[in-house]
Every structure is written in C-alpha cells, then in structure tokens.
Amino acid sequence: MHFSSKLLEQAVDEFGRLPGIGRKTALRLVLHLLNQPDADVNRFTASLNNLKEHIKYCKTCFNISDLETCEICATAKRDHGLICVVEDTRDVMAIENTNQYNGVYHVLGGLISPMDGVGPSDLKIDALVERMRNEKVSEVILALSATMEGDTTIFYLYRKLKEFNIHISTIARGIAFGGELEYVDEITLGRSIATRVPYERNVG
C-alpha cells in the first residue's frame, strides 16, 4: 500500500493490529474517523484511554467493573452459593442476557492452553479455590467453551474442586434450539444421542 502521509500510515498500522481488521478495513476506518468532527474523534480516543486507566476487576469474581466489587457480587438478591465459572467477561454478558441465571460468577481470564503458553497459574484458579474455603458455596457450574482448551480446564478444575463438599456441574451440550438436525456436526449429534434425556426433563 502506498500512503501519501506518514500520519495516515501510522494510524492504519495501529488499526490493522486489531484482531480481524485487515489493512483495507483499517484504512476505511481511519478515513471515516478523519472525516468526523474533532470532538467525535477526541471522544473516541478518550473513551479508550479512560477505560484503560480506570477499569477495575471485581476483587471477588474478577469480572470487569467500575468498582472494587462488581454489581453482581454486591447485590444480596443473587444466590452467592452458586458460582458460575466462565472464561471472560463476554461469557458473563452472554449468560446475563439469558435472564436464566441468579447466581454469581468467577471469571478465569482465559483457558488452560499449553499451546499458547497459558497454564493454570495464569488463571484465577487459586482465587476460585479460596472462595470454596471462605464462602458457603453449594454448587459450581463450569460454563466453559466446548473446545479442547475448555475441556482441559474443566478437567483441571474438577480435580481441584472435588475435595470440597459441593455439586460440580457443566452446562448442557447438544443441538441448539432451532437447529436443524441435518446441519449439526457429527460429533455433537452423536453425543446428543448418547446423552439423550427423558422427554419429561426437556419440557420441564
């Protein structure tokens, strides 16, 4: 790409470093911002600097928060004996959007992945074990991705947590609601048949 301006090239380089943003998209975004009023661009960059400077992680569950303790951990309305273990804050948001969950969370900050050099000590696993000791926990739900990294992490967590007198569960796997059978991959479909549930449970 031939740039007529070093400043333009630098900005495109920076945008191009973002995940999933190629050079052409980066250029389109930068030129769009260049055509916006100064105030809009300042607000854009200020929002990022602000976030980076002032963001906190809840000291209990490690979810992103504006305060020392996040809203979910702070409210007495939630069931603090039920902890849902997730990979990152996006998973918290996804589960909150279902309006089906009334417990609290524990954000690991990643999954065990030897290939990427992420070991158990890089995640908030010790802090989770501490919570088992210090809080009255009755159940832990391991809501991690159905990938190799997710399964590895679930296995590791299960071994760490089984010494405590709690229920340990994982979220149900199977075909998605609205999913047409012919488009479901073989592994999911095969496992869905093997782990079939009584009709009464699915409608309940």
Next chain:
Amino acid sequence: MHFSSKLLEQAVDEFGRLPGIGRKTALRLVLHLLNQPDADVNRFTASLNNLKEHIKYCKTCFNISDLETCEICATAKRDHGLICVVEDTRDVMAIENTNQYNGVYHVLGGLISPMDGVGPSDLKIDALVERMRNEKVSEVILALSATMEGDTTIFYLYRKLKEFNIHISTIARGIAFGGELEYVDEITLGRSIATRVPYERNVG
C-alpha cells in the same frame, strides 16, 4: 447487551459507531485493547489524535498529505499536464499501486449525490476548473466509480471541462482480467460487447 462497566460500555459504543463494526465486534476489539500493555493503547489513541490534528490536504490536488504540497504534486518526474480525477485518497492509493500512471491527481472528496445531499459545491470542482486555467493541462482522466453517483459526477465534470482545450477521458470499463465470463453481470457483459475493441489494441 448487559455491561458490567460504564467505561466498557462507552468504549464499545464508540467503536460500534465505526462503519461496518457491530456491537459484538466492538466488544471484541475493546476487550482486546484492554488486554494490551498501556503503551500500546496509548500509541493507538495517539496515532489517531496526531492524524486528526496534523493532517493536511495538498493545496493543489487535495490529496491527504503531511505537507502543504503532496509528494506527487511536488515531484518534477510526474507529468503535470495529465490530471487523474478521483473520488478520494483510497483511489489515489489504488492507482499508485498499479505503477501504471505517471500523471498527477485531483481528489474531489466525494461524488455528486443528491440523495445524500452532496452537491457540486461540496466537492473540489471549482478548484479543478481553476487548475485548467492556471496549469498547462493536456488531458483529464475521470477515474470515478462505475455507479450512478460516479456517472452523474462524470457528466457534470465533462460539461464543466469541455470548454477548455483538453482531452477528457474516462477509465476503460469491461470485464475484469481473470474474470470468468459466466460470472460477469449482464450490464457489464452487454456493454463490453457493445464497446468491443480491435484485438490489436488489447494486446498492445
């Protein structure tokens, strides 16, 4: 979307305003930046602020530039009697990348589009007419998109420029090199047959 942090929500809002970036992508980008070192995020925002603050437009051709006069207009090696009229700086970059053009440019800053409220006075058309008067121009190439707005602008420019003693040309339209005939749209294919060229010209 349920956000656990106002700061996070603000940053996602700002990213979500960019063209082609939805809320989920915005969240992914913001969380990515949040995980980067402070220095990287500062460099990212500084590059944008710098660009916005210090960018100039060439006083001759209105291309984006770091200087009063862009590199292309400043060099004596280019043919200053040949002006290629384009919509924006991306088109300059695209044409420069071909290494097939040795003239100079004129960046209109848009296309005439009554639907979007863009009239001739919003574009650098008067400045182009000035160049006809003040520079020794022998040919103007109207290299605009093959859309309704592009054609409208070409028609308008043609009427403005025809009083000057210059060649006015448009870039060739037809099927793309490497394009398979069966996938070409009907209009392009029909026009390509109607405006067929002698074999000698295409290989020349």
